[in-house]
Amino acid sequence: MARAPETYDAVVVGAGFAGMYMLHCLRKMGFSARVYEAGDGVGGTWYWNRYPGARCDIESLQYSYSFSEDLDQEWTWTEKYAPQPEILAYANHVADRFDLRRDIQFETRVTSAVYDETSHRWRVETDRGDIADAQFLIMAVGCLSAANKPEFPGLDGFEGEIYHTGEWPKEGVDFTGKRVAVIGTGSSAIQSIPIIAEQAKALTVFQRTPNYSVPAWNEELDPEYVAKVKATYPELRAKARARPTGFYFPFNLTSALDATPEERRKVYEEFWDRGGLPFLGAYSDLLFDKAANDTIADFAREKIRAVVDDPETADLLCPDNVFGCKRLCVDTGYYQTFNKPHVKLVDVSKTGVERITPHGVVAGGEEYAADAIVCATGFAAMTGSFDRIRIVGRNGLPLTKKWEAGPRTYLGITTVGFPNFFMITGPGSPSVLANMITSIEQHADWISDCLAHMRDIGAAEIEPTLPFEDDWVDHVNEVSEISLRSTCSSWYVGANIPGRPRVFMPYIGGFPIYVQKCNEVMEKGFEGFEFDKTPKRNAEPAVRMTERWRAELDLEVMSPAMIAARKVPVV
Ligand code: FAD
Numbered sequence: 001m002a003r004a005p006e007t008y009d010a011v012v013v014g015a016g017f018a019g020m021y022m023l024h025c026l027r028k029m030g031f032s033a034r035v036y037e038a039g040d041g042v043g044g045t046w047y048w049n050r051y052p053g054a055r056c057d058i059e060s061l062q063y064s065y066s067f068s069e070d071l072d073q074e075w076t077w078t079e080k081y082a083p084q085p086e087i088l089a090y091a092n093h094v095a096d097r098f099d100l101r102r103d104i105q106f107e108t109r110v111t112s113a114v115y116d117e118t119s120h121r122w123r124v125e126t127d128r129g130d131i132a133d134a135q136f137l138i139m140a141v142g143c144l145s146a147a148n149k150p151e152f153p154g155l156d157g158f159e160g161e162i163y164h165t166g167e168w169p170k171e172g173v174d175f176t177g178k179r180v181a182v183i184g185t186g187s188s189a190i191q192s193i194p195i196i197a198e199q200a201k202a203l204t205v206f207q208r209t210p211n212y213s214v215p216a217w218n219e220e221l222d223p224e225y226v227a228k229v230k231a232t233y234p235e236l237r238a239k240a241r242a243r244p245t246g247f248y249f250p251f252n253l254t255s256a257l258d259a260t261p262e263e264r265r266k267v268y269e270e271f272w273d274r275g276g277l278p279f280l281g282a283y284s285d286l287l288f289d290k291a292a293n294d295t296i297a298d299f300a301r302e303k304i305r306a307v308v309d310d311p312e313t314a315d316l317l318c319p320d321n322v323f324g325c326k327r328l329c330v331d332t333g334y335y336q337t338f339n340k341p342h343v344k345l346v347d348v349s350k351t352g353v354e355r356i357t358p359h360g361v362v363a364g365g366e367e368y369a370a371d372a373i374v375c376a377t378g379f380a381a382m383t384g385s386f387d388r389i390r391i392v393g394r395n396g397l398p399l400t401k402k403w404e405a406g407p408r409t410y411l412g413i414t415t416v417g418f419p420n421f422f423m424i425t426g427p428g429s430p431s432v433l434a435n436m437i438t439s440i441e442q443h444a445d446w447i448s449d450c451l452a453h454m455r456d457i458g459a460a461e462i463e464p465t466l467p468f469e470d471d472w473v474d475h476v477n478e479v480s481e482i483s484l485r486s487t488c489s490s491w492y493v494g495a496n497i498p499g500r501p502r503v504f505m506p507y508i509g510g511f512p513i514y515v516q517k518c519n520e521v522m523e524k525g526f527e528g529f530e531f532d533k534t535p536k537r538n539a540e541p542a543v544r545m546t547e548r549w550r551a552e553l554d555l556e557v558m559s560p561a562m563i564a565a566r567k568v569p570v571v
């Protein structure tokens with residue numbers, strides 16, 4: 001007998017930082033909610049990515065929730081860049097602290113969500129046979145959560161162990177005495193390779209495209225420094241929100257091209273010594289002017305060559321594309337690892353990984369023996385987790401069909417044809433180009449206010465309108481063209497996976513400018529949206545949760561001219 005549907009105001013898919021905070025907000029607003037999570041615990045990214053060396057690359061003191069000052073005060077980060085177990089412990093602490101678990105159903109994957117135009121509600125189904133009936137469907141499925149597992153010929157016949165960094169076994173993996181093959185050289189590979197190399201008997205790294213990486217200079221946090229930050233935490237959070245990246249770091253507003261080579265070297269050395277993503281803050285035009293970018297790319301290649309002993313290996317490790325075009329990597333001892341005699345780099349840029357045999361990996365016609373293969377091959381980014389659910393909107397339209405040529409959204413939060421459907425950090429929002437926890441909180445607050453407004457005015461349905469969605473998509477594309485970031489084959493444009501449409505998916509205009517736009521839309525009575533298909537009902541909303549996102553633009557990093565030209569530096 002079919003199970004009777006459970007009824008909720010909202011169903012939330014995913015219990016990473018987005019789903020957890022969304023649930024907290026919904027409860028605060030008095031809405032009933034059910035969260036479905038495929039994993040058996042909270043934490044999302046930090047639940048799944050347990051590979052050795054996994055840690056954040058935005059400083060922990062900023063890569064954390066900002067909605068509760070008490071939480072900020074009671075939690076103490078121990079390292080500049082917290083390791084995965086500590087971030088997962090933080091997620092669990094938040095779940096306990098705010099009593100979130102009772103509304104989360106774990107080990108349950110949402111398989112289908114269909115909109116009923118008569119009742120204005122979503123019917124959600126899971127792989128465990130649950131059926132939920134909810135007015136609102138909120139996708140907190142993550143931008144980097146659908147693992148990309150290339151179907152290398154012969155993979156099934158491999159007699160050793162196969163791992164993906166994004167689905168790492170909970171019990172960990174001991175590579176001691178093993179011959180390990182790592183496929184991929186993105187952030188996950190770059191973090192894990194030095195540690196795998198410490199254990200493995202032999203390590204072969206298969207590289208399709210080299211990446212730029214900057215040292216993390218990770219360290220234990222000095223308790224005195226932590227106390228100092230905590231004493232003025234609200235100020236730091238406010239400064240971070242006013243930044244294009246949603247996190248704060250020293251930024252140089254001048255042009256790389258106005259400096260002499262000697263001056264530039266001094267500045268690059270200084271920013272290199274600070275390490276990490278803020279290295280891109282050395283000059284303001286690095287992501288907008290190819291000539292400026294060439295100067296930082298040359299510097300980074302010099303650094304690689306200075307570390308790697310074998311000139312051939314060093315050459316292979318030197319990227320020749322735009323610096324920071326693909327997501328910049330942050331490492332601890334990555335390049336040094338290639339000086340170890342048992343570590344080998346194999347270039348597969350021309351032939352790809354040809355096939356897997358029962359005992360190894362074949363590339364360039366040669367077989368490399370392996371007892372274990374680590375696929376550090378990334379994710380079907382931004383839209384992958386949406387594609388893996390059957391989502392059907394108005395007139396039976398599947399979301400995959402609507403997004404066939406690339407995702408189309410209004411503000412990265414909603415999409416035409418899918419009423420009462422919300423995305424946290426969806427494509428078309430700053431999402432992966434900003435501190436993601438900050439992006440998440442701003443979206444969840446905005447969605448909460450929107451839902452409360454609907455309750456206030458008695459609306460059953462909200463949907464964006466096509467002209468506003470089209471304008472937003474055009475704006476997202478236009479802004480992306482100003483940045484050099486749109487010029488290379490990265491996962492930002494879906495290029496890492498064959499067959500995906502090439503569209504620059506995140507909004508690159510900068511976090512505060514985006515926030516202002518969201519606020520403006522709300523203040524104008526949800527401009528660009530229709531409630532119950534009647535635009536007249538766009539009454540003045542009560543701004544509640546969104547109130548805290550009234551950040552001023554930080555003119556220290558964004559001159560009026562840059563804003564006018566929409567040239568906003570983004571890491
Ligand atoms: P996720 O954490 O991805 O959570 C989504 C959840 O949805 C998952 O638990 C998944 O199981 C669940 N889910 C998906 N589909 C379904 C379904 N159909 N049914 C049920 N459940 C489903 N960002 C930064 O800003 N700074 C960093 O330093 C940083 N480091 C990162 C390091 C790694 C290794 C990776 C992979 C990403 C990193 N990111 C970083 C990005 C990171 O994904 C975000 O910061 C943030 O954790 C995303 O939270 P989320 O809740 O939106 O998504």
Ligand code: NAP
Nearest residue numbers: 055056057150184185186187188208209327376377378496
């Ligand atoms: P990624 O950046 O997409 O890297 C995947 C790697 O696998 C790339 O080198 C890619 O080569 C290679 N690859 C993919 N398919 C392949 C194939 N069929 N054959 C050979 N090689 C293949 O993925 P990721 O390293 O998991 O990182 C994804 C994002 O997660 C990061 O950019 C970052 O935003 C986040 N992250 C952050 C951290 C952190 O430091 N905090 C750590 C990990 C991840 P190509 O480049 O040629 O496609």
